[in-house]
Amino acid sequence: MTDLTTTYLGLKLKNPVVASASPLTKKLDSAKKLDDAGVGAIVMYSLFEEQIIHESLELDHYLTRGTYSNAEALSYLPDTGMYAMGPGKYLDHLSAVKQTVSVPVIGSLNGVSKGGWTKYARSMQDAGADAIELNLYYIAADPFLTGQELEDTYVELVSDIKSVISVPLAVKLSPFVTALPNFAKRLSEAGADGLVLFNRFYQPDFDLDNLEVVHSVTLSNSDELRLPLRWVSILYGKIRADLALTSGVHTATDVIKSMMAGAKVTMLASELLHNGYGRVPDILANVQAWMTEHEYESIQQMQGSMSQQAVREPAAFERANYMKMLSSWKSLP
């Protein structure tokens, strides 16, 4: 029998297939289905501090607008005074999920203020999260903001959060970093127990009929695996923090590749959103079958086996691919 177990952030997981932050954890019953389907751990959907602030200000705006402007209508909406504003609803839900499922539950947090990050991280821990994942979801559109400043902020943030929590901390990163290994190293040194590669941003599109910018959610596909695969391979063994691979994990093959690159876990959501919870046991069975067929004893055995450090040609992860392509083009008749 092959051993699928792995460790991630110091947590012992029964397998490396983890449900990444997605709407699937918004309902207790769907979180339970993930558990029943056999995932190794569950990352909760993200708590967005900005959204909490926005919802709060928006509610206040509309409850207040137009009030005391007219003798007949002193207000236009009833103020029930009973709103689940703030993180309470999220934390209650996290707590309920934790009590319902058998696998570790990781809280996911996206903050905007220093105070918000630390406060909410602590609250998640108190609500029962086995670990916290920081979701660094930020588009650096300001031309006056330097990469150094932004990275410094994040490093400081990791350090601050680590100082207020005792559970492990993972950081989910954007791929758009000039010198990723250096940044990863700094995060690791600041206390990050794990790095999740990578965050997937919603990309705006243009509607040419209406000349408008539109936003729509697109699910990932296996082709997207290559970007994190490269970087996990490169980082493996070079930083203390565990690596988790996400974006483009759809099949058992994707999981196996991720492990070989050096990931401790793979995270997936698009595949489950598209094809249902049943994909988890399928993938796990296929991983097991592949391992059996190829006589692998355990996941741990293959982890990092094709990382940059482990392959014969480490340069393959750096510029060799490009060179090879150029030469193959030149060799065309």
Added chain:
Amino acid sequence: MSKKQKITIDGNEAAASVAYRVSEVIAIYPITPSSTMGEFSDEWASKGKPNIWGMAPHVIEMQSEGGAAGSVHGALQTGSLTTTFTASQGLLLMIPNMYKIAGELTSTVFHIAARAIAAQGLSIYGDHQDVMSARQTGWAMIGSGGVQEVHDLATIAHAATLKARIPFLHFFDGFRTSHEVTKIEPLSDDDLREMIDMETVMAHRSRALSPEHPVLRGTAQNPDVYFQGRETVNPYYAAVPGIVQAEMDKFARLTGRQYKLFEYAGAPDAERVVVIMGSGGETAEETAKALNAAGEKVGVVRVHLYRPFSIEHFADALPASVKALAVLDRTKEPGSSGEPLYMDVVNAIVESGRTGIRIIGGRYGLSSKEFTPAMAKAVFDELKKSQPKNHFTVGIKDDVSFTSLDFDPSYSIELSETVRCVFIGLGADGTVGANKNSIKIIGEETENYAQGFFYYDSKKSGTLTQSHLRFGSKEIKAPYLISNNTANFVACHQFSFLERFDILKFAQPGGVFLLNSLFTKEEVWDNLPVEVQQAIIDKKLKFYNINAYEVAELTGMGSRVNTIMQTCFFAISGVLPREQAIAEIKHSIEKTYGKRGEAVVKQNFEAVDQTLAHLYEVAVPEKATSKLSMRARVPAEAPAFVQKTLAPMIALEGEEVPVSAMPVDGTFPTGTTQWEKRNIALEIPVWEPSLCIQCGKCVFVCPHAVIRHKVYGKDELASAPATFKSMDSKFKEFPGMAYTVQVAPEDCTGCTLCVEACPVKDKTQVGRKAINMAAQPPLRESEAANWDFFYNLPEVDRAAMNPGTIKNSQLLQPLFEFSGACAGCGETPYVKLVSQLFGDRMIVANATGCSSIYGGNLPTTPWAFNKEGRGPAWSNSLFEDNAEFGLGMRLTIDKQTEYAKFLLKQMSADFGTLAEEILSANQADETGIKQQRERVAVLKEKLADRSDAKSRDLLSLVDVLVKKSVWIIGGDGWAYDIGYGGLDHVMASGRNVNILVLDTEVYSNTGGQSSKSTPRAAVAKFAMSGKGMPKKDLGLIAMSYGYVYVAKVAMGANDQQTLKAILEAEAYDGPSLIIAYSHCISHGIDMAKGLDQQKLAVQAGHWPLFRYNPDLIAQNQNPLTLDSKDPSIPLDQYVYNETRYRMLLQSDEARAEMLLKEAQHDIKSRWDYYKQMAAMHYGTGND
């Protein structure tokens, strides 16, 4: 004795707090100014707040006050302790049930925020006309004069009714008392338990209808016994005064506050006494006190128990020394020999055998007309005269019947210990809310007494608000506004008001003036109008300035300067030590906004913290040097009536209008909003001709008719102002002409709907459209000149084009313009469109509601007339009868048409072919109507030359021969609820009327109460946990008649369908019903996105577009055409853009999800049903 803890609340809360706690069933219907009593009850019930027996009462909103009274009657008959709240027309609708309830000796209390009755005009303000209209119903009537009395006498009324078995009407002055915020001593549940005798409660229950001990109540009685039956109740009425006094005495033992049926105050040997009820009593009493201190001998009898009127108790209250009595009635009974209280007093004096007393009666305070110490003094002074004026009025200048008493407005009895503050704010800036908070802080966190009263103009956008605050160490007995020259502190929160209104008139010499302006310390003085500068100098005011907008911007507060100005007030006034004041403000912010989330609290805290650094005192120069002046009330060219009667109202000086300046029958000229240049927009749209495609969509959607387009001869441009823009016309009907889109800069509200509707995008910069917003001030003068030029360009010949396209329809002159509706209103674009299409031949019956307020609330009306002098003739009857009112108009037109034709036929030989042409005229289109107008004009000329009776008869109604269009307009509160019975009957009548329902899915005008149009899952007042039932399908009901034209439209989704439906509806020779989606401020949306929401409502299937045209049946076609496609987006994509839905997600997510699911199901089943209807085969079997 109860604890001496104090609370600061208004009169409505004071009444509801008691009524709620001693009731089991509360059936209500919203009506100003009583609505908040019901709303408080609903809110408390939804939170499970218990009554004194541990259960929350059942609160139900009914379809009308008549319905509420019926339910109350039923609940009483089955033994519940039941109450309701109402006012004005609402009370009138309850009268039939009130007779029954009294006749059956049933214990209940109705709480009334007493209000004027609609006569020559509607008024939402306070007087006793409504309660006096119910004095004959057999109810006991008990009146309160202040907020503490409301709280106390409400309790006494509930206790007494159970003892007496006579129902009680507990009333207090609408607005003056119902909305005055004052510090009072609250009654605890234990106090109430002490007062309500459980034996009487059980006796009430024992009389209930029950099959366990069946009885019959409500028989029909015959001449033999009805009379005797009516006389059986006399002993019960005889006992009431004693019972009430006993309850008052019991209450005094409990609380220390002693009331009497008739309370006398003043000199024990007074010779002159005023008798009065309600809040005016306090003013009269305080005035008497001041006069007695000056050596006079006067007194006041305040009436609490008005019915049954106890002559014995009244006589006992009156000092033996009295020689002259003045009885003041806050009501008018035209044609009577005296107003009711006066008549009662005259009778009491006669029956009690008192002699040697001269009695005069007078009217005061109608429709919240101020009743001040100056007026009270005038009454006492009048009693000194050997021949005092009887049936006088006080508070107005009656230069017609000369009833009014003169008074000296400068007479004041204000206490020097009291601090008086007047704040002038903009509706949107939060001034009133902040002042309510301040009053609570002062009242509850200091030993001071505190009073707040708030006044609003009648606009729904750019509203001016007044907050009148008093506080001080002595009890405040001043139920009147702070008068001129007496305010210690005056604040103006909106700089532009300084050029329109005399705000510093309130300030007393040496007082403080706080201004919010965009100017710096150095700039502000020179930017004041010279009149304001002079007033500051003359009154030696300390002048402070702050740029609160800058602080608001810094702290993310947007346009809300409430917290900032509140901080300034506390900082300057010194009512509390500064540190404590800031701590209290922050505490109040936490209390008010804490439930809405930490971010809100934080933002407000920041605003408080940033304020003081931006506040500074301005050094006042010795001379006024400003080059700016206050603006004329109205332009010099305004007509005489506008100058004389409307201009003072526009300038908030309506008090100065004498009786002679008012129309005798409530008839006013139209087209008057054009004289009220409000300049409320910070930004206005600017036209970009290089991009414009002349589609007219911007004009179509404009709620305020401030953006228009015209085609005109190019020669007109010769005299155009330099900045006037023009381009070549692209209209195929008008080749070779010039074209302009023009904005009225001083009338625009800046709502941006026009920009949203513009379909054009600049190819090099897609964010730029053919209409873009730009700051108003730099454009104001030049665009005003352009607007004047544009306005005077000739209108298009209506007959020269087909109005069936959007762009063509918008060439027609709007005869509904510049309304004071909310910026971006979703209703008014429909009203304006109808006025464009049919305005020159249309009569409007308008239900009470938003549309009657922005349409007909003084001072001005947006209903207008064209250059020929034709335009919509408009009237509002009531809320409940609007369909019937409009039908009556139709009946007149039909009958007069028939009669005119009858006469013309008889005289046809005299007029040759003209008569035949008129009689057989086809007026199906504008050309036909134009030709008929020309014929009728010729006929009128001929008839004018004839002196025979028939000719004169025909001349008096010949205009009816030009086709008229009857429009019945109102909101969903009217159409779905209170007026539904009438609406149904009018549709069933088959008569040619056009019914336009401006469906906001909520009672907008009274502040967002649920109607039967409110959709499932939406939150509204009286549906705080989200409406659980689906929206009533009025369209489907109307279609079931088969001969009613029905259309459901949403111009934001399909403007062409809207236009088509309105044209078809008017053309249909029978009843037509148009249900128009009207986005509304009460939806909790960004009003600029109202049109987008309409589109989403249609796409989600919530608002299916259709037309049901019965004319098609005759052509063997299915009359129902579905104009929208299958629902294409899930409902949540539409509803969760709106706070009314989203707030349920935040308060009860599980229920929100359940209701959303059900609402989604509603959509599917209704759409499936419509599709089947639209697919049905019509016609014979062979076709």
